[in-house]
Amino acid sequence: MTKREVHFTLNGRSVTYEVEPRTTLLRALRHHGVTSVKRGCEEGECGTCTVLLDGVPVKSCTVLALEVEGRSVLTAEGLVGKDGKLHPVQQAFVEEGGIQCGFCTPGMVLTTYALLKKNPDPSEDEIRLALAGNLCRCTGYAGIFRSVKRAAELLKDQA
Secondary structure (H helix, E strand, O other): OOOEEEEEOOOOEEEEEOOOOOOOOOHHHHHHHOOOOOOOOOOOOOOOOEEEEOOOOOOOOHHHHHHOOOOOOEEEHHHHOOOOOOOOOHHHHHHOOOOOOOOOOOOHHHHHHHHHHHHOOOOHHHHHHHHHHOOOOOOOEEEHHHHHHHHHHHHHHHH
16 A cells, blocks of 8 residues: 655654555554554544544544644653653652553543643543543542542642
8 A cells, every 4th residue: 555644743843654544643653653652442442542633632543644634743752841850740640649550541641631721620520521531441540530630739839
């Protein structure tokens, strides 16, 4: 199959990937070394492949790589500061034990980041609704919910 170029911004950097038209964003990112984006169900159900596309959480397994032409993609790697310091959302997941086995963590972190950008002080119900598309196989949602609340506190303190 003939490959085509797709140009987009990945974690603040302009990139060009050469992909087959049928290649999902998930597979393209993984092929190019983006390890935070996990291959889970590949049907858009589990959320382990969540990225932010123009600031909105999407399951990268349901998006063709060619669809991100000219757009912005943010992965968990893109949240880490230039000095290597974790973003407050990432730090909150470490502090509150929301990382557990780590498989779902990048998707949870990105979904939390997007939620707190939109709503800096979400209620428990709003947190549960926002994270509904991200499954944790460790079933440790209590730590994840604590992490979201802690992230909101850290971001308020930072502002």
